[in-house]
Amino acid sequence: MVSQMVKQMQPQTQNAFRALADPTRRDIVQMLAAQDMTIAQLTERFDMTRAAVKKHLTVLSDGGLITVETRGRERINRLEPQGMAPVLDWFSYFDQFWDERLNKLKEAIERKQK
Amino acid sequence: MVSQMVKQMQPQTQNAFRALADPTRRDIVQMLAAQDMTIAQLTERFDMTRAAVKKHLTVLSDGGLITVETRGRERINRLEPQGMAPVLDWFSYFDQFWDERLNKLKEAIERKQK
DNA sequence: CATTTGCGATACCATTTGGTACTATATAAT
DNA sequence: ATTATATAGTACCAAATGGTATCGCAAATG
Numbered sequence: 001m002v003s004q005m006v007k008q009m010q011p012q013t014q015n016a017f018r019a020l021a022d023p024t025r026r027d028i029v030q031m032l033a034a035q036d037m038t039i040a041q042l043t044e045r046f047d048m049t050r051a052a053v054k055k056h057l058t059v060l061s062d063g064g065l066i067t068v069e070t071r072g073r074e075r076i077n078r079l080e081p082q083g084m085a086p087v088l089d090w091f092s093y094f095d096q097f098w099d100e101r102l103n104k105l106k107e108a109i110e111r112k113q114k
Numbered sequence: 115m116v117s118q119m120v121k122q123m124q125p126q127t128q129n130a131f132r133a134l135a136d137p138t139r140r141d142i143v144q145m146l147a148a149q150d151m152t153i154a155q156l157t158e159r160f161d162m163t164r165a166a167v168k169k170h171l172t173v174l175s176d177g178g179l180i181t182v183e184t185r186g187r188e189r190i191n192r193l194e195p196q197g198m199a200p201v202l203d204w205f206s207y208f209d210q211f212w213d214e215r216l217n218k219l220k221e222a223i224e225r226k227q228k
Numbered sequence: 229c230a231t232t233t234g235c236g237a238t239a240c241c242a243t244t245t246g247g248t249a250c251t252a253t254a255t256a257a258t
Numbered sequence: 259a260t261t262a263t264a265t266a267g268t269a270c271c272a273a274a275t276g277g278t279a280t281c282g283c284a285a286a287t288g
Binding site: 138162163166169170186187188 | 280
Binding site: 039 | 263266267
């Protein structure tokens with residue numbers, strides 16, 4: 001129980017990972033990738049209340065994955081793609097590690113993409 | 115409240131995202147990237163009990179991110195890099211949005227593939 | 229053999245999470 | 259002016275999460 005890793009993590013990284021951990025939120029991210037949407041529009045697509053969707057949007061906003069623009073009484077939710085940077089940066093830690101073992105992974109992705 | 119996205123998600127994707135959502139588990143993944151480790155070895159590095167570490171390892175295993183090899187009374191935990199495939203696959207959905215930083219990572223992966 | 233060591237499993241606890249219902253407020257529409 | 263709409267905010271709830279403490283078991287070690 002000695003010297004714990006004291007690596008100070010940026011909260012942005014944790015908030016982004018946390019935001020993406022929920023399937024509903026990942027669905028929202030994909031929907032917003034197609035087009036900006038209001039809370040009401042998003043709610044139409046899910047089987048839950050607007051309040052629940054709003055909570056998810058708050059978590060996504062905390063994670064830096066979306067921004068909100070108020071327009072009249074509407075709030076337009078917009079995807080903020082660079083919010084994913086901290087997450088992908090974390091993955092880049094494995095660059096050195098990504099050898100033959102990970103080529104398998106890359107091939108798997110490519111196979112799916114066809 | 116009409117036609118909800120019925121997109122059948124692979125539990126592997128959800129389990130992997132969930133596994134990576136916790137900072138302790140991400141630390142474990144990075145440690146295992148450096149070398150295979152037993153539970154006791156991992157526990158030395160954290161300020162928590164072995165039982166807690168074991169729980170995290172179970173979640174990581176559910177996410178397909180590690181495998182365990184029993185050797186005598188020891189259990190060697192090994193990183194399973196291709197377990198990250200579902201996660202990176204999900205990110206590939208956003209190809210159109212990736213800025214240079216993210217593209218760099220993607221290129222790094224592709225470079226290693228050659 | 230007896231003892232130590234590495235681990236699994238379970239019960240238990242506090243906090244967080246994902247959801248609802250309800251109320252309130254500001255903007256748009258009639 | 260009144261009503262309808264889009265959203266915020268709060269209180270509340272059940273379940274999941276992250277942790278501990280404890281017990282038990284199998285494998286090394288003396």
